[in-house]
Amino acid sequence: MSGFNRRQMLLGGAAGVAAGAIPGRARSTPPKPTRLVIVRAGGGWDPTFCFEPRSTDACVDGPDLDLSADPNDEEYVKTIGGVEIQCNDYVHPTDESKSKRPNVTAFFEKWMSRTAIINGVWTGSIAHEPATIRMLTGTADTRNADFGAIVGSTYGNAMPLGYIDISGYSFTGPLASSSGQLGYKAQIRNLTDAVPTYVPPGSYVDLGIAYPLYLAPDPDKAAIQAYTRARTDRFRLLEGRGQGTNAVHVADLVASLDRAARFRGEAAEILTTLEVGRNPSLPSSAALAAELLHGNLCTSVLIDGRQPFDTHSGMPAQHGHYNGLFYGLSLLMDGLEAYDLVDSTMVVVVSEMTRTPKRNAEDGKDHWPHATVLAIGGGVAGGRKYGAYDCSLASLPVDLATGEAGPDLLKYDNLVAGILAGMGIDSEAWLPDVTPFTGFHA
Amino acid sequence: MVAGWTMGRWIPVWLAGLAACGQADEPDVGSPPDPPTDTQPAPDPIVVTLAPVDHLLRASMALRGIRPSVADLEAVLADSTALTPIVRGYAETPEFLETIKDLHAEMLLIRSDTQPILSSEGPLVGVNPGRIYASMNGAALKLVEHLVATNRPYTEVVTADLMMANGILAAAYGVPFDGLNEEDWVVSRWVDGRPQSGILSDTALWLRFTSNGNNFHRGRANILAGTFLCEEFATRDITTDTSVDLSDPYEVAHLVSTNANCIACHQALDPLAANLWGFKDDLVPTAVDQAYRVYDCEGEAQDYCYPIRFYNPKNEDRYGDWLLPAPAYYGTPVDSFEHLGHLIAEDERFHQCTTRRFFAYLTENRMDDVPFDTVVRFNELFEASGFSAKELAIQVVLSEEFKTIHAENGGPAIWAGLQSIRPEQYGRTLADLTGFVFLVDPGCDGGCFGTTDVANNDLNGYRTMMGGIDGYQTTRPTHTPIPTKVLAMSRFAEEAAGYVVPRDFDEVDPALRHLLTLVERDTTDEAAIRAQLVALHYRVFGEPLTAGDPEVDESYALWTYGFETSGSAEEAWKLLLAAFFQDVRMMFY
Known part of the structure; x- marks a missing residue:
């Protein structure tokens, strides 16, 4: 142990940032959200299936390659709330696995006005774990806490836990004592229930x-x-x-x-929605996230989208993964809406990377260090895209304050700093000398 | 596309400086404030070291995961020079070998029970997935254990001409097995033409780290470099040249040998990866199911039926098919996989990486935080011992760094600080103190995993929730108390207390009891209770107290509360021991 690092030194002061200590803002500025849900879309989604509409051309292989003979199976670009989305609403009459992405269209038709699509985030890595570390912590070092833990420690000091990880992928660093996991098969219940159910x-x-x-x-x-x-x-x-x-x-x-x-x-009753011995699905995780926030058990939740987007072979599987993920996202947002938490909650959907522009010999795509992130709900200026990709899906430079074309590469650290700033947290305290990407702020 | 964007590729100027593997500047979040520049006198150094008894307890926990015996405590209390021989003895115990396995599980990330397990098909019908997992994922750890137990040089971890197998692995891999029982672990050999390079040849290691698509074992090569040499490539920020079609492996092969952004890493990475072509890219468990149930183990499906054919010598040279470079080790051509193991074994980086890992593990520091000078000093001892893992561990726990608990303005450059008990240690500690091992049967929903050690499992246990790792999602331990660890320790503590108290009282001979050696079920006399509490404080916490010590007063008050509320001395002892097993001195050592 060689002494405190700067983050640890800040721990004592972080609590002070909570309620009431946020630097003053103009009266017209909407209040910053104090709750956060991170949805991990692990493996690396392909943005051409949704956020970056593309048909196959010299630069890119698009989802149109997967069209079947059924005339209802149609790739099209739909402008929803002024934003172009790649859509395919095909539902196979008998085999759900052959359906395409109707849940994506349905989600954006309801939530586009609250959704910011942030394209062209440079991830700094094409390996899953290093890229995940970067996209969640804004650094390359697992000693540092991810933005969920920071939000949890900032706004959740008065709650039983600041940050609850239902996915197992969190990085809590020096904020571990305000964070908690629920177990791969909801083992937490045997620690919170009045009588445990494990058997010898x-x-x-x-x-x-x-x-x-x-x-x-x-x-x-x-x-x-x-x-x-x-x-x-x-x-x-x-x-x-x-x-x-x-x-x-x-x-x-x-x-x-x-x-x-x-x-x-305080949590025992809410956790009864989890079944001991079962790995929670995305729908149950989404429902639980809303319950946990509503119950003031925490201010920050990390859930796993449970879609294996890492399609090195078989790109058509991305359709189902998108469809499944957006079904869960709709449940999450509907749950937050039911509890009137949309304005106070920022939902961030993170895939640690994306996929190469062209398909390989196994009809798959490999890793690509330019990502798309969604920010939804509170504090978000929704209904538009920020950042951009070039022809080959490489990140284009942006103005970090507006998200329009500009001089700067939108890096993973700018993104994380921007999320923190968007939640009223001094990002400089956690990511010194990093310019926050604030373009998507409401 | 946003209107107004140029279609040309944008290559930021600042990235030009990243050609040397793209190592970008990271935000400096770890630097302490600059020292004052005035001329105030330097503050006096403060260096707090452990008393000999506390040092003994810490060494015992670090090396074995259990408390020192009362006899060991007495010996050191009487004469502090007794500590060294006692600690040396700890390195000869089975518990030390468990620690060695724990350390290597963290190194190899191979205890990953939440991941899919190969199926119970063919000769493994009726074998619980949990036993298949424990066998496959335990083999590399068993090999390290065997080498350390038999005092072989640690370098043989990557060169040993043997592997370890039990009856399940004999069926799964088709390797020789002469054990008496299926659960016995014996020395064996790979017989599929696979080169014998210690744990580098282990199937489960390369199932944990698979190779995808056109990655061509580069990810695995990165694991080799990171795990054995502490020189991971993937931690570096990288840039990609988007002017090339990365879906074309031939173009990639050309790019990584010519493009300035790529070459600095790939000129070492790709030849290292070329050593691994004999191993299959992957083996998903469903392939085994299908091989048996759909293809009846015929044709190519044979590879996926037991014994699994995970290695094929015919594929060793296939890197050439993709115009990739021949096997090499940082510029040195490699003749065979065995040769690779020997090159690693002879590499100073491997020795230093091992030293760094042992020091970091045994002091709960981050590997990156161990100063180079410290590594060099212990590495000299490691090399001088003939690469004895035992000696390296002993030297660490006898060092000033290890027994320093706090330092300011002087003292060692790095020290151990308060150590937070690991889940595996906690399980062993309670087993040693009480005889209780927290085993559960998770049932068969989703497959019958079989009997589960709750302290060393994540599928149905609490390892990660207690600060450990699951080898896959959580890959670094948390060395500080967290709420779920407190919750889990509370549950463990109550079960262990509930186990030991009635059994101790049932045992007529106090000498054969675990903890309650000075009282009986009906003992309520304060002096006797206090005497027992003194003994418990000594045994459990290494606290040498007297019956009138305020700490004993507090414990007596808790016991009295338990007795008064339950009306039972036995229940009071359960309450008292449940408190002991989740005490601050149990959490920290």
């Missing part, structure tokens, strides 16, 4: 072991917590234990004890 293996049953072997009643849990807190307070007074990064770790324990107790108390 047969060899244990033969020995007469039946779970739970001991279940401390709630008052006893409180007694244990009080005992642990008191011991922790004395522990931190021991030489060296309360200094430097050790102090941060001990503070993380204290915070985690408090958050864990509150989460167990």
Whole structure:
């Protein structure tokens, strides 16, 4: 341990940015959103299927290559709310896997006015994990927190958890103590439910072991917590234990004890929508995200789109992945709308990369370091595109303040800084010397 | 397209400087503020080191994942020079080998139970997927364990002319097996024409890191460089030349050897990748299902039936089909995969990377944070020991860095700080203290995974939620308390307490009990309770206290609360031990 880094030094001050401490803004400026949902569209989607309408030409292979003989299977460019989208609403009469992307059209017809399509974001990598790290943290270093964790720690201090990761892909860095995962198969429920449901293996049953072997009643849990807190307070007074990064770790324990107790108390009912032993689907994750935000259990959620966009072979699979993802996005937005949370919630849909312009010999496309990101809802000037691609789907330079053509490459760090700024967070505190991309701000 | 954009390609001027692998400047988020420039006297250095007993506990946890015995504590309390031989003894225990496997699981990211597992078909019908996973993904770790246990030079990790197999792998890979039971692990050999290069030859490693489309094993070569040499290519920002058709592998092959943006990485990466052409790109579990159920294991489907044919010597030279460079290792031509292993083994970068990894793992620091001077110093010891993994680990835990808990204005350049217990360590610690291993049967929804160790599993367990890694989505551990770790430790603690208390009381001979050696079910006498608490503080936390110590007062107060609310001394001990097992001194060591 070689001392604090700048991010850790900022931890103590980050909480102060929360409610009431946001720098003053003009009265006409709409309030910044304080809630965030990140949807991971992992693997690398192909923007020509939606955000960057293209037919096959010298530069690009487009989705038109996948047309069947059915006359209803039609690729077309539709202007929705003034924005051109590549559409194909074909629904196969008997085989859903052969349908195209009707859910994409349906989503934009309802939500285009609240959606910013940000094209041409340079990802800096063509490997999945490094690109994901960059697109979520704005840096190449997993020591740094992703923007979900930053939002969670900024606005979620009064909540049981700031940031809840339903996907498993978060980077929490120094903000780990305000973040939490729910488990690959919703194991969290066995930690929050009054009585856990896990069962012993047969060899244990033969020995007469039946779970739970001991279940401390709630008052006893409180007694244990009080005992642990008191011991922790004395522990931190021991030489060296309360200094430097050790102090941060001990503070993380204290915070985690408090958050864990509150989460167990407040989240149990909402988490009953999860089924222990089942990996949550996109629809259930989307519904849960809205519930978690509505229940004030957190301010930031990361969910997985559960669509394997990494189509190195078989590009036609992108149709189904788009269709599935946008079905889930519609459920998410409808859920937020039902709780009147659209204005206070920014939804960011991130694919860590895109795909090469042309198809390879296996009818697939490989990795491409120029990405498209969606920002939807609160704080977003929707109903338009920002940034752009060239003929070969390479990022074109932008004016970072407007999203129009300009002098700067729109990099992953500009994007993350822009998302933070769009949520009223001082991006300079987290990404020093990075110009935030603010063009899409309302 | 936005109106007004030029169609020409835009290549930013600043990217021109990135030709050397495109290493772009990252925002400086880790630099401390500049030091004051006035002439104030330098502050006095503050260096806090652990007392010998605390050092012993930390070394025991780091090397074994369990607490030191009371006898070891007594020995060091009486004479601090006893610490070194005791610690050396720890490196000879089975628990140290478990730590070695934990370390290498983090290195290879091979404990990835949330990912699809090859099917229970053919000779594996009736074998739980969990056992297939544990066998396949455990083989490389077993090999490292075997080499360390038998005091072989650590460099043999990438050169060993053997592999480890159990009965399940014998069926899955078709390798020789002479174990008595299916679960036995024995020394074996690959028999499919595959070169024998230690863990580099492991099937599960290259199933964890597959090769896609036209990637032609470059991703795998990046893993080799990053994992074994600490020189990952993919962490560097890259630029691509969009003037070429990257869907055409021949054009890419030309580009990576001629284009300035590409050449700096690919001139090393592609020849390294050329060493891996004997391995299949991938093997998706559904291919095994289909091979059995659709193709009846005939024709090309044979490759996907057990024994799996994951390596084919005939493919070793196929890089030439795509006009890619011949196998080499950073400029040195490579004759064979064995040769590659030996080149890595002889590479100073491999030695230093290993040293860096061991130091970082055992002190819970980031590998990148370990100063080069520190690496060099420990690497000299590592080399002088004949590349003994045990000696390297021992030297780390006996070092000043390891026993330094805090430093300001002086002291070592890097130190250990408070260590946060890892999930695997926590599982072992509770097992050692109580005899309880938290095993569950997750049932058969989605496939019968089989008995699951909750501390070392993510599919149905809590490893990542307790700060560990799942080898796939979460690839770096979290070394600080987090809410889900607190929740999971609470559950573990209660189960372990519920396990040990009645069993200890059922055991007539106190010497055979785990923890409650000084009291009986009906003991309520304060002096006896306090004596037991003193013993527990010593055994569980390494705290040498007296019966009148304020810490014992607090523990006695908790026990009394439990007794008064339940009316049962046994229930009070459950409550007390549940608290102990989630205590601050359990979370940190």
